[in-house]
Structure formats: C-alpha cells, structure tokens
Amino acid sequence: MRNSSTGIWANLDEGCSMTCKVEGSDMATIAIAGENHSLELVFNAEGLRKLAQSTGTAMVEMDALFERENAVRESA
DSSP states (O other): OOSOOSOOOOOOOTTSEEEEEEEETTEEEEEEEOSSOEEEEEEOHHHHHHHHHHHHHHHHHHHHHHHHHHHHHHHO
16 A cells, blocks of 8 residues: 555445446456445455455354354354
C-alpha cells in the first residue's frame, strides 16, 4: 500500500451491492455500494489472490463457528 496514512473501514452485509470488473490481465476493481456510501478497491492479480485466500479462510472459520454454536444451542 502506498501512502496509507488514512484508516478506512466498512461494515459490509447482505444489503451491500458488490461488483467486480476485470480491467486487464493484472487489474480488477471491486465496487461496493451501501445506502449512502460507496467504495472502490483496485487490485493487481496477486493482491486479489490474497484477498480471495484470506476471505476463503475466514468463511471456513465462520462456518465452523456457526456449526459449533448451533450444536450447543441444540444440546441445551
């Protein structure tokens, strides 16, 4: 990241619109829009690959936690 002196955060949920547009062999843009705000993220191929890997890992962990929480609820 260049000149990353500003912290940015976003709360993304199922109501957010998300699109991905491939701009070339080494660039893609992800556009995220909510009620009153929008955010665009531009990735090179390796950056997008890292995002996909980390979000995939997070989903596996979240799904496992969901299953454990359901098992606890059902046994109570």
